[in-house]
Amino acid sequence: MSKVLKVRNLTKSFGGVCAVDDVSFDLEKGRLLAMIGPNGAGKTTCFNLINGQLKPDRGSIVIMGKQIAGFKPHRVWQLGVGRTFQITATFASMSVLENVQMARLSFHRRTLSIFQKVRNLYVDESMELLKLVGIEKQRDHACGVLAYGDLKRVELAMALANDPRLLLMDEPTAGMGPAERSRLMEQISGIVQTRNIGVLFTEHDMDVVFTHAHRIIVLNHGKLVAEGTPQEVHANAQVQEIYLGAAETARLEKR
Amino acid sequence: MGFYVAQFLTGWADASGLFMVAVGLTLIFGVMRIVNFAHGSFYMVGAYTAYYLIAWLPSDGVSFWIGVLLAALIVGIIGVIVEMLLLRRLYHAPELFLLMGTFGIILIIQDLSRWLFGAEDLLGPRCPGLDGSVWIMGSLMPQYDLALIVAALLILGAIWMVLNRTRWGVLVRAATEDREMLSALGVNQGRLFTGVFFLGSFLTGLGGALQLPKGGADLLMDLNVIASAFVVVVVGGMGSIPGAYLAALIISELTAFGILVLPQSTLVMMFLVMAVVLVIRPYGLFGKAELAPHEPAGESGAVLKPASVRLKWLGAALVLGIILAPLFAGDFQLVLLIEIAILALASMSLYFMMGPGGMVSFGHAAFFGGGAYAAALMVYHLQTPMELALLLTPLAVGLLALIIGWFCVRLSGVYLAMLTLAFAQICWSIVFQWEEFTGGDDGILSIWPSDWAESRIVFYYLTMVLCTGGILAMRHLLFTPFGYTMRACRDSALRSASIGIYQKRHQWFAFAVAGAFAGLAGGIYVFSKGSVFPDEMAISRSFDFLLMVLLGGVETLSGPIAGAAAFTWLHDQISRFEFWQLVLGCIFIILVVAFPQGIAGFFSSKTERYFSEPTDE
Ligand SMILES: Nc1ncnc2c1ncn2[C@@H]1O[C@H](COP(=O)(O)OP(=O)(O)OP(=O)(O)O)[C@@H](O)[C@H]1O
Numbered sequence: 001m002s003k004v005l006k007v008r009n010l011t012k013s014f015g016g017v018c019a020v021d022d023v024s025f026d027l028e029k030g031r032l033l034a035m036i037g038p039n040g041a042g043k044t045t046c047f048n049l050i051n052g053q054l055k056p057d058r059g060s061i062v063i064m065g066k067q068i069a070g071f072k073p074h075r076v077w078q079l080g081v082g083r084t085f086q087i088t089a090t091f092a093s094m095s096v097l098e099n100v101q102m103a104r105l106s107f108h109r110r111t112l113s114i115f116q117k118v119r120n121l122y123v124d125e126s127m128e129l130l131k132l133v134g135i136e137k138q139r140d141h142a143c144g145v146l147a148y149g150d151l152k153r154v155e156l157a158m159a160l161a162n163d164p165r166l167l168l169m170d171e172p173t174a175g176m177g178p179a180e181r182s183r184l185m186e187q188i189s190g191i192v193q194t195r196n197i198g199v200l201f202t203e204h205d206m207d208v209v210f211t212h213a214h215r216i217i218v219l220n221h222g223k224l225v226a227e228g229t230p231q232e233v234h235a236n237a238q239v240q241e242i243y244l245g246a247a248e249t250a251r252l253e254k255r
Numbered sequence: 256m257g258f259y260v261a262q263f264l265t266g267w268a269d270a271s272g273l274f275m276v277a278v279g280l281t282l283i284f285g286v287m288r289i290v291n292f293a294h295g296s297f298y299m300v301g302a303y304t305a306y307y308l309i310a311w312l313p314s315d316g317v318s319f320w321i322g323v324l325l326a327a328l329i330v331g332i333i334g335v336i337v338e339m340l341l342l343r344r345l346y347h348a349p350e351l352f353l354l355m356g357t358f359g360i361i362l363i364i365q366d367l368s369r370w371l372f373g374a375e376d377l378l379g380p381r382c383p384g385l386d387g388s389v390w391i392m393g394s395l396m397p398q399y400d401l402a403l404i405v406a407a408l409l410i411l412g413a414i415w416m417v418l419n420r421t422r423w424g425v426l427v428r429a430a431t432e433d434r435e436m437l438s439a440l441g442v443n444q445g446r447l448f449t450g451v452f453f454l455g456s457f458l459t460g461l462g463g464a465l466q467l468p469k470g471g472a473d474l475l476m477d478l479n480v481i482a483s484a485f486v487v488v489v490v491g492g493m494g495s496i497p498g499a500y501l502a503a504l505i506i507s508e509l510t511a512f513g514i515l516v517l518p519q520s521t522l523v524m525m526f527l528v529m530a531v532v533l534v535i536r537p538y539g540l541f542g543k544a545e546l547a548p549h550e551p552a553g554e555s556g557a558v559l560k561p562a563s564v565r566l567k568w569l570g571a572a573l574v575l576g577i578i579l580a581p582l583f584a585g586d587f588q589l590v591l592l593i594e595i596a597i598l599a600l601a602s603m604s605l606y607f608m609m610g611p612g613g614m615v616s617f618g619h620a621a622f623f624g625g626g627a628y629a630a631a632l633m634v635y636h637l638q639t640p641m642e643l644a645l646l647l648t649p650l651a652v653g654l655l656a657l658i659i660g661w662f663c664v665r666l667s668g669v670y671l672a673m674l675t676l677a678f679a680q681i682c683w684s685i686v687f688q689w690e691e692f693t694g695g696d697d698g699i700l701s702i703w704p705s706d707w708a709e710s711r712i713v714f715y716y717l718t719m720v721l722c723t724g725g726i727l728a729m730r731h732l733l734f735t736p737f738g739y740t741m742r743a744c745r746d747s748a749l750r751s752a753s754i755g756i757y758q759k760r761h762q763w764f765a766f767a768v769a770g771a772f773a774g775l776a777g778g779i780y781v782f783s784k785g786s787v788f789p790d791e792m793a794i795s796r797s798f799d800f801l802l803m804v805l806l807g808g809v810e811t812l813s814g815p816i817a818g819a820a821a822f823t824w825l826h827d828q829i830s831r832f833e834f835w836q837l838v839l840g841c842i843f844i845i846l847v848v849a850f851p852q853g854i855a856g857f858f859s860s861k862t863e864r865y866f867s868e869p870t871d872e
């Protein structure tokens with residue numbers, strides 16, 4: 001079975017707004033699937049449904065062959081799902097290393113241990129992860145004072161800490177400069193190919209998307225409007241219209 | 256039939272009084288997101304001011320009403336002064352500092368009232384023209400009760416008019432519903448806040464003044480009323496004015512009729528209702544979940560560092576001081592040191608759940624007093640020896656905390672805190688009313704240590720070993736995976752869930768651990784005093800613990816110890832001075848304004864460099 005994620009007829013509304021509307025797609029091992037769409041298209045909501053933070057109104061989500069209906073986030077995580085957030089969420093009162101150690105402790109199911117001190121636990125493994133994402137130098141910095149781009153990397157290291165099969169990344173490169181952006185995406189591509197992880201990510205930078213994604217799905221007003229390889233999506237008239245339209249309104253608003 | 260109607264009307268009148276207490280509080284919370292603990296104090300000032308104004312005004316038909324209105328106005332102005340001089344500085348500080356600032360105001364108003372108005376309970380004046388009774392379906396109803404029902408409805412209507420028919424009211428509603436939008440509209444937030452605080456305080460003062468003919472005025476009103484006001488606000492949904500009315504009505508009617516079925520239920524009915532409502536609807540009847548719940552103490556949480564060699568030396572010096580103290584200290588000082596150690600252990604346990612655990616408890620006395628009672632009951636009923644009692648007490652209280660915590664961790668923030676208060680109040684009233692078993696108000700006497708520990712010095716060492724051991728054990732826990740996970744859940748619920756941490760379970764265990772250690776403290780306490788009374792479980796006891804933790808600062812591990820020591824010492828020193836609460840209140844306010852990190856936090860920030868220099872071990 002090579003499908004890590006199977007989403008069918010996923011639907012979620014908030015009050016009157018249908019944030020995700022009848023969305024279906026698949027994701028295979030070792031592949032990068034980009035989910036794009038203008039602001040408010042429902043991307044983050046989709047992520048929140050997949051990792052169990054929100055309950056869908058309708059539809060099914062199958063991760064690693066398991067229905068996750070009614071699962072809380074920590075149960076979804078047990079299936080091997082790592083997640084990074086659009087607005088970074090890390091433990092502000094801990095150092096970078098401790099953040100990753102925390103994820104590692106959870107992976108080894110040691111969060112209820114009360115004898116050993118954290119200081120000596122899983123340091124090497126955590127350093128490996130920090131090196132993997134390239135922030136080993138900041139190991140002792142408090143997360144509360146880190147630059148935004150570095151926080152994104154800490155999140156990535158934490159998401160990788162449970163040897164995930166499925167990685168959900170909500171705008172992994174937001175807040176980075178173009179050079180750092182493509183370097184990080186390069187690294188991520190490398191990691192997921194060697195570890196055979198399926199990745200679902202969103203990204204507003206189209207260069208990043210078209211260079212690194214194997215497949216792309218396009219959301220607009222919660223609906224899936226296009227799906228295909230980068231070339232197919234690039235050529236899709238409807239997608240161009242959505243993006244041109246969005247660019248047009250943005251330009252009008254600026255005036 | 257007539258009897259039930261009368262009972263219903265009595266309940267309704269009580270509900271009207273409750274609503275008048277709560278409406279200002281919910282209004283202020285809705286707009287400003289401030290939990291104003293000094294609310295009850297404003298209520299008390301309203302009652303006293305009205306009493307003296309009415310007595311001073313020439314007595315004709317209208318002087319009563321003029322007095323009431325003037326008193327409300329004066330309270331409103333006091334509110335404005337407090338808001339402009341103090342609260343305004345704290346809007347951007349962590350919530351706990353606001354709590355501490357309002358605590359300071361409670362203490363100050365308490366002593367100023369004693370000084371200005373005297374310590375005697377005052378019997379309220381009658382309301383001219385409404386001091387008789389009327390027959391309603393064969394039952395006698397006081398006219399003033401009916402007047403209160405009408406008055407509360409008028410207030411409800413007037414607020415509705417203001418909120419819906421004036422531009423200012425629209426802004427207030429907008430601020431309650433969507434804060435972002437408000438700043439987008441370009442509203443002067445400072446002026447709006449002052450206005451709302453005025454209105455809230457005015458309404459409270461009005462409530463205090465209007466209940467004079469029924470309840471009079473006394474110095475205990477402030478704390479008595481604040482608990483009920485919070486219950487009503489929380490049950491109704493914080494920020495919801497119709498919710499407050501409905502909650503007051505439900506609570507009062509259940510109390511009015513509950514008394515017929517089970518006379519003992521009056522003391523707890525309110526808290527039972529709250530517990531049930533919060534378990535079923537975590538945000539109250541009409542409340543809404545905050546769209547973006549702010550993560551407590553996120554930014555300011557300091558990184559926890561293991562003790563450096565120098566800090567260990569300091570600790571060793573402290574231990575040496577404790578060991579040698581009996582050589583220098585007299586009997587009285589030893590008693591004081593024993594008390595400090597016990598309270599330090601109890602505050603450390605509260606800090607444990609409040610700081611790293613991120614769960615504020617307003618009812619920690621349930622566990623401290625619970626421990627005291629558990630030990631006392633074991634000795635009294637089963638002749639349990641002290642050693643066994645001290646061993647079993649933390650286990651028993653840990654179990655109690657597991658039960659209470661199971662409900663509490665479902666909530667967060669103020670709602671969680673209020674639920675702890677509710678459970679504490681339920682525990683208190685059980686102890687208070689179950690006289691055959693707990694001795695009720697008379698307490699349990701003659702609980703003395705075993706023979707070998709009877710001498711003051713031996714008991715001193717025993718206390719020190721247990722308390723230091725308990726404090727060090729909790730400190731150790733904070734450095735273990737369990738302690739880290741607690742902090743992880745506090746720092747970011749989102750992130751901890753997405754790395755597979757089941758937040759509720761860890762919070763639940765943290766709650767139980769804190770309870771168990773508070774129980775141990777209570778157990779030792781009862782042997783040191785020889786007796787226990789329901790007061791050890793009362794709200795004011797819970798507040799003492801909060802004061803100690805806040806005084807020490809919630810950001811340092813040494814905070815609770817410093818706080819307990821400072822509190823006990825201050826209490827001892829300045830309680831010889833008649834207005835010691837005034838001094839304590841001023842200290843609090845100076846602390847929050849000048850050193851928002853608390854005493855220990857202040858010193859540790861000054862000495863951090865010295866104590867955290869890299870050392871190899
Ligand atoms: N908790 C919520 N309550 C109400 N409405 C919500 C909630 N979360 C999202 N929405 C609405 O659902 C729609 C989709 O939001 P979502 O955050 O999923 O978009 P997005 O594609 O991630 O946008 P962006 O590119 O800005 O991150 C928006 O209209 C948003 O206002």
Ligand SMILES: [Mg+2]
Binds near residue numbers: 043044045
């Ligand atoms: Mg988004």
